[in-house]
Amino acid sequence: MSDKIILCIGTKKGLFVAESSRNRRGFTLRGPFGQGVGVYSALIDTRGTPRLYASSCNPFFGMKVLRSTDLGRTFKETKAAPAFPKEDGRALANIWALEAGKDKKELLCGVEPASLFRSRDGGDSWEIIPGISNHEHARKWQPGNGGLCMHTILRDGNRVHLGISTGGHYLSEDGGETFTAANKGVGAGFTPDPFPEFGQCVHKIAGHKDAPGRLYMQNHGGWAEWDGPGGRRPDIGVLRSDDHGKTWHSIAKGLPSDFGFPIVVHPDNPDILYVMPLEPATRTCPGGVPAVWRSENGGGSWQKLMRGLPKKASFYTVLRDAMDIDELKSPALYFGTTTGQLWIGRDGGEKWECLFDALPPIHCVKAAVV
Amino acid sequence: MSPVAENKAITVSVPTPLRDCCSGAAELSLLAASPRAMLDELEQRHPKLHRSICDETGAVRRHINIFVNTQHMRERDGLDTQLAAGDVITIMTAVSGG
Numbered sequence: 001m002s003d004k005i006i007l008c009i010g011t012k013k014g015l016f017v018a019e020s021s022r023n024r025r026g027f028t029l030r031g032p033f034g035q036g037v038g039v040y041s042a043l044i045d046t047r048g049t050p051r052l053y054a055s056s057c058n059p060f061f062g063m064k065v066l067r068s069t070d071l072g073r074t075f076k077e078t079k080a081a082p083a084f085p086k087e088d089g090r091a092l093a094n095i096w097a098l099e100a101g102k103d104k105k106e107l108l109c110g111v112e113p114a115s116l117f118r119s120r121d122g123g124d125s126w127e128i129i130p131g132i133s134n135h136e137h138a139r140k141w142q143p144g145n146g147g148l149c150m151h152t153i154l155r156d157g158n159r160v161h162l163g164i165s166t167g168g169h170y171l172s173e174d175g176g177e178t179f180t181a182a183n184k185g186v187g188a189g190f191t192p193d194p195f196p197e198f199g200q201c202v203h204k205i206a207g208h209k210d211a212p213g214r215l216y217m218q219n220h221g222g223w224a225e226w227d228g229p230g231g232r233r234p235d236i237g238v239l240r241s242d243d244h245g246k247t248w249h250s251i252a253k254g255l256p257s258d259f260g261f262p263i264v265v266h267p268d269n270p271d272i273l274y275v276m277p278l279e280p281a282t283r284t285c286p287g288g289v290p291a292v293w294r295s296e297n298g299g300g301s302w303q304k305l306m307r308g309l310p311k312k313a314s315f316y317t318v319l320r321d322a323m324d325i326d327e328l329k330s331p332a333l334y335f336g337t338t339t340g341q342l343w344i345g346r347d348g349g350e351k352w353e354c355l356f357d358a359l360p361p362i363h364c365v366k367a368a369v370v
Numbered sequence: 371m372s373p374v375a376e377n378k379a380i381t382v383s384v385p386t387p388l389r390d391c392c393s394g395a396a397e398l399s400l401l402a403a404s405p406r407a408m409l410d411e412l413e414q415r416h417p418k419l420h421r422s423i424c425d426e427t428g429a430v431r432r433h434i435n436i437f438v439n440t441q442h443m444r445e446r447d448g449l450d451t452q453l454a455a456g457d458v459i460t461i462m463t464a465v466s467g468g
């Protein structure tokens with residue numbers, strides 16, 4: 001039986017690994033690994049002997065991929081990081097997504113500028129996936145505030161879903177050979193056309209293995225007051241699809257803000273999902289009062305979860321990859337803040353507790369039972 | 371037609387964080403006529419070190435400075451600065467952080 005919870009916490013100053021027994025009573029902290037260097041993505045690969053991966057975004061020496069085969073006690077650089085072919089003209093600026101691929105040692109990696117890479121040997125060598133990296137839209141995508149990043153990779157059999165900011169949602173139905181923009185119903189508040197074919201600022205997409213047609217998206221909302229060309233665009237921030245991402249509709253009604261970054265689905269129930277609404281102007285908790293919001297009916301209605309969270313003066317941001325959920329029977333949520341706090345929401349977010357309160361600003365949090 | 375610059379015996383000083391990319395060496399002895407030729411040589415002999423100094427387009431990374439003896443190469447002819455025998459090329463990170 002699995003007996004440990006592992007958290008990978010990517011921060012502005014390196015990667016931390018927290019570990020607990022299944023009861024989650026106390027977490028020990030290791031790190032930072034890749035000291036002093038920003039970590040924007042991590043993967044706990046539980047296929048076979050668990051391996052931990054993290055990107056290391058070195059402003060001096062470029063991108064590295066870190067790998068651990070001892071549950072995060074030590075990390076070593078892999079032999080290579082993704083790199084564009086020399087004649088391509090693009091240079092790797094960051095690594096935003098690391099995901100398990102189809103075969104045991106296969107990894108997929110979403111990067112900035114938005115492109116997709118594959119490794120077939122656990123991260124020691126990489127090849128570019130041209131179907132999306134050289135897509136006819138690729139040179140038309142624009143960077144958002146975080147950069148032109150491919151941040152979401154979701155696999156579902158032969159389907160691959162990608163989230164790009166700002167590029168939108170792209171779908172492959174042939175195992176990643178070719179991709180098409182699939183953004184019907186996904187709004188954009190920063191172009192005259194409220195529903196363009198592509199170019200949306202998708203923040204994160206989440207799915208569930210037992211409901212493969214169902215997807216949830218946290219899109220860049222916060223455009224209800226816009227009164228210029230194209231008109232108002234309320235509630236374009238939180239969306240649902242029931243046809244593998246081909247069409248999307250809003251499920252934002254009932255939330256205090258449709259702006260946010262992460263979106264997370266319950267491991268056992270595809271109708272239960274979580275978002276963290278933020279004020280669009282400041283990208284911080286509304287009124288300085290943080291809360292995670294949960295829907296138990298696929299976005300039909302929402303409940304506020306804030307027991308144990310601060311009641312005032314908390315103006316932090318939770319970034320797109322900084323919330324996750326473990327897979328125990330009564331799962332716990334975890335989120336990390338730009339002020340360096342790591343929170344655990346026990347019983348599916350019913351009761352919150354701060355595990356670590358003075359880490360560097362947190363970019364990503366990944367949880368797994370190993 | 372300009373004459374081909376002759377390679378000179380130079381020394382490259384490697385910063386501590388990059389020494390793992392060249393078997394721990396603090397200094398490398400090379401033959402090169404310019405910093406550009408020095409980087410080409412590094413790409414052949416120590417590709418991981420080269421990738422840490424230059425991105426995949428071949429451009430020197432934004433926060434890396436290359437000095438020829440005590441002068442930044444940009445104060446001379448940049449990557450095409452003509453090197454003399456005995457020159458020391460120092461690779462340093464820019465001052466930055468936060």
